[in-house]
Amino acid sequence: MTTPVGDTDFLVGRGLVKRYGEAAALAGVDLAIRPGEVLAIVGPSGSGKTTLLHVLAGILRPDDGQVLLGGHRIDQLGEAKRSALRRHEFGFVFQQGMLVAELTAAENTALPLLLAGTRKAQAMSEARGWLERLGLSGMEDRHPGEMSGGQAQRVAIARALAHRPKVIFADEPTGALDTKTGAATMQALLSAARTTNSAVVIVTHDRELAAKAGRTVEIRDGLIAKEVLV
Numbered sequence: 001m002t003t004p005v006g007d008t009d010f011l012v013g014r015g016l017v018k019r020y021g022e023a024a025a026l027a028g029v030d031l032a033i034r035p036g037e038v039l040a041i042v043g044p045s046g047s048g049k050t051t052l053l054h055v056l057a058g059i060l061r062p063d064d065g066q067v068l069l070g071g072h073r074i075d076q077l078g079e080a081k082r083s084a085l086r087r088h089e090f091g092f093v094f095q096q097g098m099l100v101a102e103l104t105a106a107e108n109t110a111l112p113l114l115l116a117g118t119r120k121a122q123a124m125s126e127a128r129g130w131l132e133r134l135g136l137s138g139m140e141d142r143h144p145g146e147m148s149g150g151q152a153q154r155v156a157i158a159r160a161l162a163h164r165p166k167v168i169f170a171d172e173p174t175g176a177l178d179t180k181t182g183a184a185t186m187q188a189l190l191s192a193a194r195t196t197n198s199a200v201v202i203v204t205h206d207r208e209l210a211a212k213a214g215r216t217v218e219i220r221d222g223l224i225a226k227e228v229l230v
């Protein structure tokens with residue numbers, strides 16, 4: 001079964017299969033993401049959520065099926081091209097922010113801009129703007145070790161959005177935070193992503209967080225079991 005792809009779908013997975021040995025982490029997933037939409041992926045542990053995210057983002061290549069961005073296949077590109085694509089078109093937020101410990105909040109946030117060729121002064125000024133938007137004014141010069149988990153995760157969000165990616169991929173971005181901080185962080189992510197019109201694909205175990213998304217898909221045993229439209 002193939003989901004019909006609409007004109008406005010711009011990141012599309014078709015018939016995605018990913019095998020590890022005998023087992024299929026993805027068993028034939030069709031999923032289309034529209035610009036600016038917020039899609040939550042839920043499902044039990046081991047059901048294939050992270051694998052799906054990594055295949056859509058060009059981190060992993062599927063064993064079968066296709067990934068298309070703006071109508072062009074990205075799954076067939078070599079490592080260097082997929083890496084460049086990830087740097088330019090996508091932003092990533094992981095469960096633990098994966099910030100560079102030696103760099104300040106502003107320097108961490110500026111990284112994707114510097115990698116995209118923005119000059120240092122400009123990148124640092126934009127980074128400070130992002131930190132302000134995420135409620136981190138005054139923390140620009142702190143190192144990750146000098147911030148709370150929620151604050152560090154906001155820096156990771158600022159960094160993911162700084163180059164205005166088409167899609168933000170977030171894997172359990174609030175998984176290491178308490179419920180209240182997690183909800184506030186999710187809210188910060190969603191409202192910041194609206195300012196760049198980035199689509200957000202978010203993996204979460206938390207049904208309450210998922211309810212904030214425009215659309216939720218549930219994965220079981222490597223297949224989309226259910227689609228919930230809010």
Ligand SMILES: Nc1ncnc2c1ncn2[C@@H]1O[C@H](COP(=O)(O)OP(=O)(O)OP(=O)(O)O)[C@@H](O)[C@H]1O
Nearest residue numbers: 020023024025043044045046047048049050051052
């Ligand atoms: N590198 C790997 N080598 C072998 N098996 C893997 C690998 N990565 C994932 N798997 C297997 O693929 C399946 C799906 O894993 P995945 O990480 O996508 O699950 P998940 O839904 O993200 O789970 P969780 O909620 O625990 O993060 C699991 O059975 C897992 O053991």
Ligand SMILES: [Mg+2]
Nearest residue numbers: 049050051171
């Ligand atoms: Mg996972």
